[in-house]
Amino acid sequence: xxxxxxxxxxxxxxxxxxxxxxxxxxxxxxxxxxxxxxxxxxxxxxxxxxxxxxxxxxxxxxxxxxxxxxxxxxxxxxxxxxxxxxxxxxxxxxxxxxxxxxxxxxxxxxxxxxxxxxxxxxxxxxxxxxxxxxxxxxxxxxxxxxxxxxxxxxxxxxxxxxxxxxxxxxxxxxxxxxxxxxxxxxxxxxxxxxxxxxxxxxxxxxxxxxxxxxxxxxxxxxxxxxxxxxxxxxxxxxxxxxxxxxxxxxxxxxxxxxxxxxxxxxxxxxxxxxxxxxxxxxxxxxxxxxxxxxxxxxxxxxxxxxxxxxxxxxxxxxxxxxxxxxxxxxxxxxxxxxxxxxxxxxxxxxxxxxxxxxxxxxxxxxxxxxxxxxxxxxxxxxxxxxxxxxxxxxxxxxxxxxxxxxxxxxxxxxxxxxxxxxxxxxxxxxxxxxxxxxxxxxxxxxxxxxxxxxxxxxxxxxxxxxxxxxxxxxxxxxxxxxxxxxxxxxxxxxxxxxxxxxxxxxxxxxxxxxxxxxxxxxxxxxxxxxxxxxxxxxxxxxxxxxxxxxxxxxxxxxxxxxxxxxxxxxxxxxxxxxxxxxxxxxxxxxxxxxxxxxxxxxxxxxxxxxxxxxxxxxxxxxxxxxxxxxxxxxxxxxxxxxxxxxxxxxxxxxxxxxxxxxxxxxxxxxxxxxxxxxxxxxxxxxxxxxxxxxxxxxxxxxxxxxxxxxxxxxxxxxxxxxxxxxxxxxxxxxxxxxxxxxx
Ligand SMILES: Nc1nc2c(c(=O)[nH]1)N[C@H]1C(S)=C(S)[C@@H](COP(=O)(O)OP(=O)(O)OC[C@H]3O[C@@H](n4cnc5c(=O)[nH]c(N)nc54)[C@H](O)[C@@H]3O)O[C@H]1N2
Ligand SMILES: Nc1nc2c(c(=O)[nH]1)N[C@H]1C(S)=C(S)[C@@H](COP(=O)(O)OP(=O)(O)OC[C@H]3O[C@@H](n4cnc5c(=O)[nH]c(N)nc54)[C@H](O)[C@@H]3O)O[C@H]1N2
Ligand code: SF4
Ligand SMILES: [Mo]
Numbered sequence: 001x002x003x004x005x006x007x008x009x010x011x012x013x014x015x016x017x018x019x020x021x022x023x024x025x026x027x028x029x030x031x032x033x034x035x036x037x038x039x040x041x042x043x044x045x046x047x048x049x050x051x052x053x054x055x056x057x058x059x060x061x062x063x064x065x066x067x068x069x070x071x072x073x074x075x076x077x078x079x080x081x082x083x084x085x086x087x088x089x090x091x092x093x094x095x096x097x098x099x100x101x102x103x104x105x106x107x108x109x110x111x112x113x114x115x116x117x118x119x120x121x122x123x124x125x126x127x128x129x130x131x132x133x134x135x136x137x138x139x140x141x142x143x144x145x146x147x148x149x150x151x152x153x154x155x156x157x158x159x160x161x162x163x164x165x166x167x168x169x170x171x172x173x174x175x176x177x178x179x180x181x182x183x184x185x186x187x188x189x190x191x192x193x194x195x196x197x198x199x200x201x202x203x204x205x206x207x208x209x210x211x212x213x214x215x216x217x218x219x220x221x222x223x224x225x226x227x228x229x230x231x232x233x234x235x236x237x238x239x240x241x242x243x244x245x246x247x248x249x250x251x252x253x254x255x256x257x258x259x260x261x262x263x264x265x266x267x268x269x270x271x272x273x274x275x276x277x278x279x280x281x282x283x284x285x286x287x288x289x290x291x292x293x294x295x296x297x298x299x300x301x302x303x304x305x306x307x308x309x310x311x312x313x314x315x316x317x318x319x320x321x322x323x324x325x326x327x328x329x330x331x332x333x334x335x336x337x338x339x340x341x342x343x344x345x346x347x348x349x350x351x352x353x354x355x356x357x358x359x360x361x362x363x364x365x366x367x368x369x370x371x372x373x374x375x376x377x378x379x380x381x382x383x384x385x386x387x388x389x390x391x392x393x394x395x396x397x398x399x400x401x402x403x404x405x406x407x408x409x410x411x412x413x414x415x416x417x418x419x420x421x422x423x424x425x426x427x428x429x430x431x432x433x434x435x436x437x438x439x440x441x442x443x444x445x446x447x448x449x450x451x452x453x454x455x456x457x458x459x460x461x462x463x464x465x466x467x468x469x470x471x472x473x474x475x476x477x478x479x480x481x482x483x484x485x486x487x488x489x490x491x492x493x494x495x496x497x498x499x500x501x502x503x504x505x506x507x508x509x510x511x512x513x514x515x516x517x518x519x520x521x522x523x524x525x526x527x528x529x530x531x532x533x534x535x536x537x538x539x540x541x542x543x544x545x546x547x548x549x550x551x552x553x554x555x556x557x558x559x560x561x562x563x564x565x566x567x568x569x570x571x572x573x574x575x576x577x578x579x580x581x582x583x584x585x586x587x588x589x590x591x592x593x594x595x596x597x598x599x600x601x602x603x604x605x606x607x608x609x610x611x612x613x614x615x616x617x618x619x620x621x622x623x624x625x626x627x628x629x630x631x632x633x634x635x636x637x638x639x640x641x642x643x644x645x646x647x648x649x650x651x652x653x654x655x656x657x658x659x660x661x662x663x664x665x666x667x668x669x670x671x672x673x674x675x676x677x678x679x680x681x682x683x684x685x686x687x688x689x690x691x692x693x694x695x696x697x698x699x700x701x702x703x704x705x706x707x708x709x710x711x712x713x714x715x716x717x718x719x720x721x722x723x724x725x726x727x728x729x730x731x732x733x734x735x736x737x738x739x740x741x742x743x
Contacts (some may be wrong), residue, residue: 031060037499038065040486041079042141042479043622045363046071046213047488048079049561052480052499059083059480059499069561070191070488076212077620077634084631085478086500090462092475093504106463106473111505114472115512118430119519121455121471122158125428131408135162135417135426139433140170140371142509143484143496144549145534147367148382148541149510149526150432151375156402156525157517161411162426164378166434168414170327171368172377172709173335174361180336180708181343181592182578183585184546185384186369186491188346188358189322190564190576195220196356199314199321201229203253203342204328204715208237209619211362211489214324227314231256232328233614234644234686235679244310247681249302250612251601251716253329257341258596259297260312262289264348269316271350278352278582281593285344288595300598302681316349320356327364327616331714333602335706340594347591353579363489365623366479370487373547374538378411382538383545392545399541400525413710415440415703422449432459432476432509437466438624438692441701441712442667459512464626465692475506482508484531485557490576492562493552510534543568546585601716602704605683609665609718611649612684615697616715625690641691642675645721646682650674653723660724663687665717668699671724685721689714 033053041048049068053061062083064073085091095114096106109117125134136154140147147165154163167175178185194200194217207214215238222228222241230239231246231253239245248256264270265286275282294312298305315321323346329338339361346352346359363369375382375396382399385392387410397404412420418440420426429450440446450456450469458470461478480499487493502508507515510531517526528534532554543550551567551574564574584591605612620637622628629635643661655661657676662669663685672687672695680686689697704713 031055033060036063037480037497039480039497039499040494041075041366042082043078043366044211045365045368045489046211047366047486047492047494048075048213050075050079052083054499057500057503059086067561070490070492071213074213074216077637078622078628081631081633083480085627086480087503088462088630090630091503091506092461092463092473093506094475095505096473098471105468111507114474115515115519118457118472118474118516121428121457122520125454126159129427131159132162132411133426134158134160134428134430135411135421136160137164137166137414137417137429137431137434137436138376139166140365140367140376141479142367142371142433143482143486143531144367144370144374144493144538145484145531146510147371147376148374148538149513149534151380151382152400152525153513153517155407156400157520157522158430159408161408162378162417162420163376163411164414164417165371165376166414166439167365167368167372167377168710169331169439169712169714170364171361171372173330173332173706173711174325174339175372176336176709177339177343178361181340181347181594183591184578185372186547186565186578187360187363187489188352188578189360190490190492191217193356193358193577194218194322194324195224197221197226197320197322198318198356199227199229201231201311201315201321201323202238203231203323203325204330205324205326205362206232206234206236206328206616207324207362210326210617212619214362227318229311229314233612233681233684244307244314246303246307246311249300249681250614250684251332251334251713252301253332253338254334254341254596255292255297255300255598256303256308257338257345258289258292258598259294259308260315261285261341261344261348262292263294263309263312264316264345265289267312267316269312270348274350274582275348278584279347279591279593280588282348284595285593288597292598302683315345320354321349321351322357323359324362325360326362328715330361331711332716333704333706333713334599335711336708337596337599341596344593344596347593352591353577353582355577367486369489369491370485370493373487374542378413381407381541383542383549384547385545395544396541399537402525415705415710415712418446418449419703421453424452427454429453429456430459431456431466435464435466435624435626437469438464438689438696438698441698441714442703443696443698444668445703446698459509460626461506462626462630464624474512475502475504476509476512477502477506482510482531485535485554487565488562491564493549493557493565494562495554495557602713603666603702603716603718605718609720611719611721612681613663613665613700613717613719614684614686614715615689615701616686617690618688621688621690623690625692629690638688641672641688641695641697643672643721644675644677644680644686646680647676647678648682649685649721650676653721655723662722662724663700663719664722665700665702665719667702670694670697670699685719
């Protein structure tokens with residue numbers, strides 16, 4: 001049931017007199033506001049509730065939405081500035097066609113011309129090279145309705161198997177690990193469980209910068225006396241107050257998790273009843289770690305042995321505990337192994353399905369959860385179904401009203417699509433909500449690939465760096481211009497509400513796709529006149545799948561501040577905490593341990609490339625930066641990429657903070673200012689990846705992928721770091737004393 005809004009007195013009691021107070025004169029002082037729309041942030045997977053203030057079809061500001069239970073009014077720097085995108089002068093207002101003679105390389109064309117050109121190129125390429133020679137790449141900043149529509153569009157209008165999405169670079173290692181071990185792919189817990197944990201262990205996540213609202217849940221746990229363990233090559237902000245910091249060498253997390261399991265077994269800090277009643281294959285996991293002693297792991301990971309032992313003791317002897325992981329352990333060629341290694345620790349100690357107990361990924365993109373459930377992936381159909389499973393295909397074909405054989409088979413994942421373009425096997429591409437030139441590994445290779453396309457069309461509201469390589473740009477819609485649902489990192493389905501209409505000739509993303517489907521001769525499969533109809537069909541298509549939305553209605557989602565799937569029938573309360581009573585989602589109801597032997601990353605340091613490079617994020621920029629690099633206040637906070645390095649490394653190469661350094665890998669080179677900090681391992685540098693062109697960190701990264709998830713190894717490369725233009729060579733820093741360094 002909807003909760004009544006908080007009174008001013010309650011607000012002050014809950015948040016204190018100085019927090020989130022309206023400015024003198026009230027929130028609306030100085031701006032005219034026609035209406036205020038309850039919706040959610042367009043950026044990360046936390047999906048904070050926010051109220052957008054609208055005047056004359058423009059979002060002019062925001063108010064905190066205190067009632068929304070996840071963030072209770074709190075927002076991060078990106079959330080409070082997101083409204084500045086809508087009326088940005090760079091907004092694409094009409095369709096554009098490549099024309100080298102026109103200013104900016106594009107000329108304005110009519111919608112009819114643009115759509116007809118796209119359709120005729122799709123036909124030409126598919127007639128000449130076959131249906132799979134035209135690929136589609138998509139993204140999960142899009143709603144569930146759009147994700148679902150895109151899956152159906154690629155299969156029934158484009159007739160291509162080759163659809164994949166940017167979650168391939170984000171959530172897939174967690175997804176694959178979750179499915180293998182637990183039989184379902186969703187956060188194990190609602191975030192309200194975090195404060196109930198006696199140990200909070202974060203592995204490979206910089207939550208204070210990337211999931212700022214989660215920080216407040218961790219503080220609540222700490223206020224109760226919980227211990228905080230942080231596993232990261234950098235002393236990220238929330239690690240500054242950690243009880244135990246594990247300064248892991250990039251790419252070695254599975255060795256650390258293995259040694260912790262080894263210790264849990266050696267001391268018998270195990271929940272035998274849980275293991276016997278609710279799991280399979282413990283013996284295999286145990287055998288794989290038999291030789292993974294803390295001393296061995298200290299050598300491999302660079303984490304002092306005593307800290308590994310301490311982590312095992314705290315995890316093994318506490319009644320409750322949650323392990324939260326993100327891209328630090330997942331974006332590796334061992335991403336799935338790392339996730340399985342983390343889950344093994346939860347299963348061994350019975351930390352699943354109880355209040356304050358869980359091992360969970362933190363979802364990245366806005367709809368990184370819902371977008372990985374409804375048929376957006378190259379091997380997937382709605383409801384997180386398998387496109388190669390005959391029963392799953394038959395169910396979806398019955399909802400779509402098509403012949404089973406009309407649904408193409410399994411396609412290739414995102415990076416392989418780019419490689420197939422480079423190899424000349426894929427000739428045409430339609431992309432929506434994906435900027436591969438900035439976000440794919442090895443950007444020089446990606447650029448070559450995009451230039452080899454015979455035809456490329458992009459649906460976006462800004463011209464991204466990838467968009468500059470397009471033949472046709474179709475102006476799509478911004479988050480606040482369309483309605484639908486999104487599923488937050490907790491597994492909570494929430495309602496996005498439209499605040500304004502697309503400006504100029506821009507159109508709603510879903511309408512562009514429906515229009516294209518119509519022109520491609522498949523209009524009968526796409527009879528929608530609004531997004532609610534798409535959601536109603538999604539419910540049926542997901543019914544009976546693991547990601548079951550059958551019982552979710554827009555009305556209940558709004559009235560109850562979201563619903564947690566699985567929600568198999570109407571009236572069902574939803575499932576905030578998975579695995580209650582030790583019931584997992586494999587057919588026998590048991591979870592599965594996995595043997596995780598240690599193996600090396602795809603590339604290791606050597607004499608020529610002696611420093612580890614890892615990449616990631618800063619608080620004020622978002623993903624490929626197309627949106628946040630256009631918002632002045634966010635740019636001011638972190639205007640250009642910096643190369644974070646330890647004073648010991650800086651001294652060895654003769655640079656001071658702010659000096660230019662050149663970082664070179666086997667793929668490329670980048671020159672940028674050094675940011676000398678004592679909070680990073682001396683053998684590692686960190687570069688955020690939000691910038692294009694010669695500022696792109698992905699010039700350095702490699703195309704090695706995890707064998708199961710096909711996730712690229714964004715977190716581990718070998719590089720050389722030199723003073724820019726200088727003669728000082730980098731020396732080997734692998735033997736640096738960590739005790740005097742990052743710890
Ligand atoms: N401000 C901001 N917030 C965001 C985003 C954004 O772009 N900007 N993007 C959203 C999305 S899509 C995502 S996926 C999430 C990502 O959220 P996070 O995963 O938290 O962010 P990253 O910065 O990619 O990486 C996290 C940490 O991994 C560490 N790390 C690097 N290599 C290793 C390793 O080998 N082992 C371990 N244990 N740690 C390692 C890095 O030092 C870094 O602190 O953030 C979401 N939130
Ligand atoms: N080196 C390195 N590389 C990485 C990572 C890393 O940690 N290190 N992280 C990876 C991760 S986790 C991720 S998630 C990817 C993200 O990589 P991308 O998905 O390529 O990044 P975005 O910036 O989200 O690009 C999306 C594009 O879609 C547009 N867009 C956003 N919302 C909408 C919408 O509603 N409709 C339409 N039509 N367009 C929209 C934006 O304007 C932008 O141009 O990057 C990956 N790349
Ligand atoms: S934490 Fe994520 S969802 Fe919340 S305001 Fe920040 S970017 Fe938006
Ligand atoms: Mo992501």
